[in-house]
Amino acid sequence: MATALRLSLCGLILALPLTAAAWCEAPKKLEPVAADDFRTGLARWRLEAEDARAVVTAEGGVLDIATPAGLSLWWREPLSGDYAIRFTALALPAPASAGPHAGRLSDLNMFWNALEADGSAPYPRSGKFAGYDTLPTYYAGFGANANTTMRLRWYTGIERRLLTGYADGAIAEPGEQPMTPQTRLHAGQALTVEIISRQPTAADPVHLRWRAGSNELFTRSDPNPRLHGYFAFRTTASRLQIRDFQILQCR
Template structure:
């Protein structure tokens, strides 16, 4: 219990620091400071991978597809914040690519809609049957950044033209820490990087609860300061 209180206190400080002047402070719900192991996460990997949490940093070295699910169920309206770094240091998977994520993810075929109740093998296409929001940040060897709303139907990952970004400013920068925020606030779904909104999507039938998952393939990523907060 003391360790959990410390984590939540750190989350509250992070959320409070990010609140704009005159705006209500968001309420911390959950998070991970990556100093107490991987107990809050479930790994689905296509091939054996290295995933560690120590010294305040989550480190992922993945030779193929990998999804790291945050176990707690999240209910909106919420914001999810974390810092991410795509590593390029000469390692075999230091590709600077695919700093991706799912949020508000549900599996309609699983008990209670819980994707963790029906584990997958880490292949990208294995997640087609989720209902979820997804961003592929620096996908396709850092040539695209895309937002999709998955419909739960196999082979159906709709991509609107305005949600397919290819400009350099929308891609990854090697070894640079960046702050990511994704929200699910009723019909408004957003993805923000370093204060700049990349995607602002209006969903007439929003996904209001589900799980968060970090997603990558053939890459080396670092994550810190993971926090989930309620939006008033």
């Protein structure tokens, strides 16, 4: 069964070729600078888990996260310059340990360009979501709140500021758009996610792009963007599988 699932995923992965990066302007080129093929454990990551029953493994080419509560997994290396983060993600039903949330699809989330208010690396936290409220960072929640929202936020270190998003019905905040099939997780469907962070230019003021497959769901042109810091996967009461994690720079 597991073998059949792996084979079916290969046909679903939507790859983004290195040459198809309009934001990386010639004569610069987009080049891989770091990666994790998830075959040698979690040495390059730092885990923060709210519940000791969380299980996180990196073997056989798959980062497998199964957690009943809040969890963050930090890439240990800081990121800067014009860069892109790419990975392939698969959402599966949350584990039985998630109790009333078992079986749900939810929370393929991430922090990036995170730094403490004094400019230092993020200090260790418990894994509870509220613990990150004081951490200046960008945050995207894909299929969050049991697959009913997709939001882009800026954490100022004082407040979690909603920049833009999608939400179902009564939980929608002012200015949010309705959810669509492109903004939801789908069980058993692998998807390539790309986050782009770059210095804005006069010709292209967009400094942040967030893509899932062929869909560019978020862009930002902020006057004072944050362009360096740390990246983390963030989730809660969920099961996620991540493959082919890589960081590329335009240089």
